[in-house]
Amino acid sequence: MAFKSLDDLILYAQSRPKRRIAVAAASDHHVLEAIKRACELKIVEPYLIGESKEINAIAASIGLKSDQYIVIDEPDPAKACVLAVSLIREGKAEILMKGMVPTAILLKAVLSKDAGLRKRETLSHFALFQTSHYHKLLGVSDAAMNISPSLSEKANIIENAVDVMLKLGISNPKVAVLAPIETVNDKIPSSTDAASLTLMNQEQHITNCIVYGPLALDNAVSKEAALQKGIHSEVAGDADILIAPDLNSGNILYKSLIFLSDGKAAAIITGANAPIVLTSRADSEMNKLYSIALAAAL
């Protein structure tokens, strides 16, 4: 298993038993379109939790057949989230997906101490990119959840991303911790954090990966640029995962790859006991499908 493209990810998800996906507040046209495609490709079997009448009406309008899904009537969106989470806790589903409900409400159910899906302290957003400008798939985190992560939260963000890569068969992934420079500068906290994370990896506090930073983005993805700067880390120019300094920079990197390059992406929330799919209306149809396939492949 060595994925060269996001389409490989779909093929792999298809080769495995169907995963059961619990969609909270499922009466969302865009979400059900994506679910329909994933069902057609035999990747998932959905539980659709929410206002059952609306769900059935949307399903009928887009051609999602009633024998392809199980509907659970729960009109209250917050309760629908709790119900979806409980399906995963009970082993009845493996993937959680957000429908027509604010992210904060879904995450409240996920983070509940008694009835949630907590695994690590920090949940994070992870995106897997395919672009013609890089020689392999490229993980990027965190583009959507943690505004200004502390050092320990960054360590969690790395661990969450590494977990995904390991499950995709990339052993000992190379993790580039980004900063605007490739040297440690105490006026630039992203550079000192990167140095600390590199050391935490060397000291085996962060394991199963090779962490190196600070690296400017060019040094992380271009061997030539790294050599010109005299950087000799094996991560330089060959990163599997890019860790952004914060939400400002992670979000811009993510959107730059999609809207100002030819990037395609699969994205999930990681760090809980199940992958969480959280597509937005602005995502392309393919990117939504890739996200479900990534969750199903884990």
Next chain:
Amino acid sequence: MAFKSLDDLILYAQSRPKRRIAVAAASDHHVLEAIKRACELKIVEPYLIGESKEINAIAASIGLKSDQYIVIDEPDPAKACVLAVSLIREGKAEILMKGMVPTAILLKAVLSKDAGLRKRETLSHFALFQTSHYHKLLGVSDAAMNISPSLSEKANIIENAVDVMLKLGISNPKVAVLAPIETVNDKIPSSTDAASLTLMNQEQHITNCIVYGPLALDNAVSKEAALQKGIHSEVAGDADILIAPDLNSGNILYKSLIFLSDGKAAAIITGANAPIVLTSRADSEMNKLYSIALAAAL
């Protein structure tokens, strides 16, 4: 004059009288290669200030003829910077360029209160991008100078960028102030700064442009993404200038466009009384030439 590409910028610079460029600590192979190309294209006439023997030797080795430049012998790099700045103050040169000297030393000469080139409080890095993924040239600031600019520094950064666009014939440029979201959120300072800058523009504290923010990058460069979010600003999807939240994000955006997309860039330091060219070894030959052409076009 409506530039569709960076090659247009070169043609425009060629159509004007040659600009005199003062290169501080000019004994740098890469810098002199770029100067040679700009001379061949009849864009500039260089003063090369530094160790004259070394300069002449490098020039001879790359085929830059001795009648194409004036050399001024000043082996001390800091003094070479002061001398280069004084040439501009005396009206003998219009562009300043950094050679083999740390940026901080060049900027010290530029920022000198008595003998410098100060215009605005804040100097900033401005890059003009060409990419197949956007329908026009796109300004990006600040990718290289201001680590964590305050609100008033961001206002200066906008004004510096607008000055460039106006001189390139783009009247009333559209300025998108980036954040990870398109709504104001007091936990995300880039979003509140963006809102303040928008209001400062509406109240005529920032003039000759249309400022709008907060905009996530997708909303700034894609009309479709902006409409899906219900954003109706004329800046959305049609920005001429992107203002990054800080150095982390600006640097990543700049490098993403070059190393993970097909972007080509011209870049200068703006905000002083003359454009400053500050290419790095890692820049491509063309990007160095574009940077000189941009400075010469202003």
